[in-house]
Amino acid sequence: MDKSSLLTTGQMAKIHGINKRTLMYYDDIGLFSPVIKDEKGFRYYTYEQCLTLESILAWRELDLSIESIKNYNKNHSPEAYLELVEKKEKETLQKINHLKQIRSLLISKASAIRNSLGLQLNTINIEMYEEEYLLSSPVLNNDSYISIFSSVADTLKNLTDKSIYFHSYGSIISVDKLANGSKHYERYYVKLPRKIKHDNLYVKPAGTYLQIYWTGNWSTLPDAYNKIFLYAKDNKLKFADYSYEESIIDHTTANSANEYVTKILIRLKT
Template sequence: MLNKNIKFFTTGEFAKLCKVNKQTLIYYDQIGLLSPIMKDNKDYRYYSIAQYDFFSVIELLKALGMSLKEIQQYMADKSPENFLELMRQQKEIVTKKRRELEMIETIIDVKIESTAEALYLDFDSISIEHFPEETLYLSKNIEDSTEELFVKAVSDFIDELDRSQLDTGYPIGGITKREQVLAGNYDNYCFLYMEQPQPREGHPYFKAIEGEFIIGYHVGPSTTLGETYERLFNVMQDKGYMLGQYVYEEYIYDAVIKNREEEYVTKIMMELVKDIKP
């Protein structure tokens, strides 16, 4: 018999309180996870307000990725000590997820900013600008790699960025040595890189040299890169510069934004040194 001085909830009322359907409560009862506090002689189920907190903890643990089986295992050995340890473990998980979400938010912000800026770029322009020193995270040396090894190097670099949480949202670029560019081997990169505006301790970095750079944009597939490089060399010579140690390339528009390779845009940044003639 129900105690008239205590408020009990029918399955429907309790389901509404918990914002789930009745079948969820019936299923929890069937698997022994959350059973009604009592049943009357007509087999009607009744829940108490105290069981709401119990239900809330189940939903909390589910939201944190625990399976119903794992939750059942905890419920089979409940104690204040075990609950405290469980909550501490879940807090660590939440802290890790929050860091991951903050990193994703940062990546999204970078993508928004760089794409918005690209909308106003004149891809026919060539300019000479002073670059401050930048910190880059590099791949292993890939100079003179075969196509197969290059594909693997890209895959390994992406995995490394993800594993070390060094994906900053900036495009993956390629660095080419001076001698390769002068020989016309524009895509014989020595390293892949990603910019690191806030370098994290414990990782080796490369400092891009501060100085003058000539900047241009190549529209189209990589097979026609030479045409843009020739334009850059002509302007460089007219301005009294020679090619410095490295050339940096990175996509402005790639397959994420454009469907056709003919519409891809590559930003080319070439280190400059003054041509001191005798």
């Protein structure tokens, strides 16, 4: 075969925008081989092979395994092609939905941080809230770090996006216990963008809430509650049941624990 009508490894790589080492690797593993490999080890390809290489690169772009591509190239047919395409279409849609969920979570978390930066911190307000959906841990029996992190980890196992970094998270504590000086958290949760069917779904009811964005180390939260209870007493407010703490700015976004921002919501009796 006249080599002048063939493409060298460098020319083939340049046409397809890949590294020469990729072509050598594909040859070594038997995925895509040159039409000629001379005694000096130089590889030569036909122009017709460009389409084959493009199909391989396209399959790799879709994360199809080397072995699957090999099998398809050995036994390709319209039926085999359709089977692969339908499988990859389903997987691609799943990835798109997964990325959309992550985007939604990141937008929500960024919005919460942005809002907190524009608020007057450590100031009490009364706000109306719609129903919210939380994925809650079981009721905790103690506040040991092992218990807390095990609880959070078990809760995240139920999520598609298991990294807590993507989620707004927080804790739930009884107002009665707070009034008696206890700081024993009953549940930990991650916020959900929508209602789901799940045994651990916790619905935070709609209603009128006392709200404060508290800045400072988590160890200063008792000071926040002292301020809250004094405000409630002065304004003759009665609390319904639980306090919901949501971490807005934590160690992943603040340089110092003194810059943490925790959102506290307590539903009021009507």
